[in-house]
Amino acid sequence: MPVTTPSRTSKAAEEMPASELQGLVKTAEAETKRTTAAEGLLPLKEKAADADDPETATDERGSVTPARPRKARRDASDAAAAAAAGRHISSLGDDILLEIFLRLPSLATLVRAAYTCRLWRRAVASSPAFRRRFRALHPPPLLGFFVNSQNVPSFPVFVPTRPRDLDLAAAVRGGDFFLTSLQGRPEEPICWEIIDCRGGNILLLNSADKMLALLNPLTRQRERILNPVPQGVYHDFVYNDVGSIFCSDEDPMSFLVAFLAFDESRSRIQAAVFASGTRPLLRRTFKLYRLYLPGMPPVYCVGPLVAGSSGEAREKHEQPDRSVVFLCLGSVGADNHSRDRVKEIAAGLEKSGHRFLWVVRASPPEDEPENKPFDPRADPDLDALLPDGFLERTTGRGFVVKMWATHCGWNSVLEGIMAGVPMICWPLYAEQKMNKVFVVEEFGIGVGVDGWQQGLVRAEEVETKVRLVMESEEGVRLRARMMEHREAAAMATKDGGSSQVAFSRSLSDAGNLSVDASLVT
Amino acid sequence: MAAPESGDGNNGAARMVTLISSDNTRFEVEAAAASLSQTLQLTILDGGGGGGDGIPLPNVDSATLSKVLEYCIKHAPAAANGGAPNATAVDRAELERFDNEFVNIDQSVLYSLIMAAHNLEIEGLQSLVAKKVADMIKGKSPMEIRRTLGFPDPTPEEQAEMNAHMLEYGWAYE
Structure with missing residues (x-):
């Protein structure tokens, strides 16, 4: 076992993200929309392309070259014959096609299969249910570990598990696991430490200038720099490496990053939430905090608390x-x-x-x-x-x-x-x-x-x-x-409103609490 | 599912049903085997398909139906036992060998089997043929998949899309 201790040096196993699948899907959905629009305009042409019987036969004959091995030639001519008869594996409906795709051994094979043709891509793209099932059947493989370095300048080190699987090895080769894009930034000192890792994304904290960076080494997606220090805020707070990424299974482009800072006595906590899409609300901040950080004291959103008018x-x-x-x-x-x-x-x-x-x-x-x-x-x-x-x-x-x-x-x-x-x-x-x-x-x-x-x-x-x-x-x-x-x-x-409910809960929980519950007004 | 109506006759002889293919060929088969099809099972439970009636299957031709029934007959005993519990390792190995051989067929036949398994809702067969196609797809690039399964050559536009995709998802390609 390469890493078992929960120490700061051994964080964040990097996994092949299920969200990659949605990256593909995203592209494919755009593609689907375009095709649909084209269908509206050119119904005949589109239909001909879908049926593609005559073309298939012609093209197949053309593509069988003498250099091809015997087996391939047999497969192809079989297929051409089947295509000519209109009974062809490429013409299977989405339901059956997706049943087949479910049985592919890995995400990489699915990605390649989906890009075989537009219809197949559309089948994968248009079914969230399929993607959920695929994820459930194919847990993400482990590519390696990131180890935070103790030295200064500090930069996480990637230790691959050296997978035998060719697809996984290719994944490691293709990604930026040395985080070179981050290393190349002249703006920040080299004091990066990984504080969370989820869905293929890693979240790093720069201990020198209090910046966060979010990036996905597998896709070589450029890092996003997040600044939890809006002017004047947080200046008297101590930083701790409490930060979390929340990402959506369905939309790999969307993310939520929550970051907590404490004052020295740990009596006050400030939370910064970054969201890729819609603007976050304060209420949401604390909900996350309560739901996802169970080790922290409970927070009850009892607000707004306002005295009656004078x-x-x-x-x-x-x-x-x-x-x-x-x-x-x-x-x-x-x-x-x-x-x-x-x-x-x-x-x-x-x-x-x-x-x-x-x-x-x-x-x-x-x-x-x-x-x-x-x-x-x-x-x-x-x-x-x-x-x-x-x-x-x-x-x-x-x-x-x-x-x-x-x-x-x-x-x-x-x-x-x-x-x-x-x-x-x-x-x-x-x-x-x-x-x-x-x-x-x-x-x-x-x-x-x-x-x-x-x-x-x-x-x-x-x-x-x-x-x-x-x-x-x-x-x-x-x-x-x-x-x-x-x-x-x-x-x-109002009666039954969130304030009332949270307040009653704080009262009913009070029997079980000894310290540290805070009321957020 | 595992109720092949043995209480019906109860006279030792297995109950038979008749299936009629799209080209009007009649197949007489044990009810237990035909009941692997979810579609047929209800009809058979209702007492259909016996005697001279027969159950018409307008979507399945005789060649395909004969192949499908070959599968059903082979798998019926194991299914009647509720699958694995009573099956010995030898039985299972034998079924596996049969399955591998069973799908070693032309793509056109495979296609017909896929459609028939789907229409008749024969779970084991659906899974078997889907796995077969998945095996044909795995380990190949999109171009190789197209060739293997007899797609037409991609249009220049499609080719450009595939190339762009390879750049973007380099990790999924060797």
Whole structure:
């Protein structure tokens, strides 16, 4: 046994992927479509080609050359005679043909058989049931092992099992098991380690620059580089080699890669999910996590958890629907409400001309020593904070709340979704950056403000984004997507909705749990 | 499936049924043998095919039917035993030898057998002939398969597709 220990050095046996079959199928399906279209146009010609009796006979005679061995000549002339009589193995129906194909000894023989002619290819391509049966009867053969190297620079080493089977040997020769395409990348340091292997795909992590690479050595398909570090996210997280590939049996081109990162205490986990096709949802992330990583603590998706509406937004209700910009920049971060920020926001709001409701908190005193704890409940001095004359000029359309508010971060996002209002995102710290990625890039229900990474968003940018959301076509689209999410959130919290169900399950499971269950809101 | 109606006559002599080929040749055969065909089995269980009636098989000619019945007669005893449990190694080896010899035939006959086994739903025979064709296909390139099975030479377009495929799936070719 070459590799039995579960150590880090002995990962990822590489198998001949069943998905190859679908690669073939994919091509063939495209082919089928083309042929079908042609049939519509040229029924007679197509039909003649299908029947192909006279042609067969002629061509066969032509193709029998004196150089051919006796046996082959006999076979061919037999076949020609049969073809002339219209009773020919090439004219078997799909059902029977597929029964024959099921008895082929390997995937490689099936691939060759399928490419013998278009009808045969179409037969294989058009039957998912056949492909499932074939896979079940032909478990993927073992081509060899990848071994992660301990040295630096590190690069996985492939150890072939040196199969006797000619087809398998050819497979090893034909593939890129030295991962040369990856080695040739100047962008990344040579610190690659295989962290998962499935369906012929391998997933590698670059320990130096935190990149993932997904590739298929057998098909020499170019690697895809996946970056689990969207700007600002994950920076304080420790990486672990917890990543998984999920691939579809039916569509080899589609994949899902899940990658988990932990903070140092392992109390928080971040998950990145990459999908080849449709955009993944957060909910899905955790479902995968729960289903496929049984060693991890359970996760219950009990969200959205939002407190009932308070009376604080009365001012909003006296305004026309969908006309008020609501601003709040969090509760506890001392730096959230610096004077510069307040000034820029004020100017932006004023210029946008839209109605607003703005939660302003006291700024940390600039002249006091740093070590004095910031008191978020201190009474803000509005006259000092806001530009001269701001309150007067915006009377009637602006309302500044002098209070400590409990919004921002994930709570605000959830409240925004439950209320169905598109968001302008200005992440400040902690997980807010990740939330911004979800809101803007994943859900498509908000826009980010430029400049947040530099710490200060200019008044013009505030005005631009307020106008974009309130006035533009894009704003309408944001609102429409937001309504979908609002409905989904409302469904989740109804009786029998996912939130209710997950919460009851967490309660009923609680008896069996000792530590580490986390509730995802 | 393994109920060849021995309770019917119960007088020692095996019950016989008559099958009529597409060219009107009559074949008298033991019900147990004919019942290897799923298609015929129900009719026979209902008491059909006896006496002067006969069961018409419009899709099977006499040459093919005779070949099919040769197979059924050979395999009927093993099938009546429910297959393997009682069969000795010698019996099985003998059946295997018979099967190998049985499908060593011209492609046109093989084709007729495939169709007949399919129409009559004779599981063992279906499997046997399918395996035979699979054996003819395996270990060959698409071009060799075409020649062996008597396809016409590929059109230039088809040839180009086959070449492109060989490039893409190099691992499946030697």
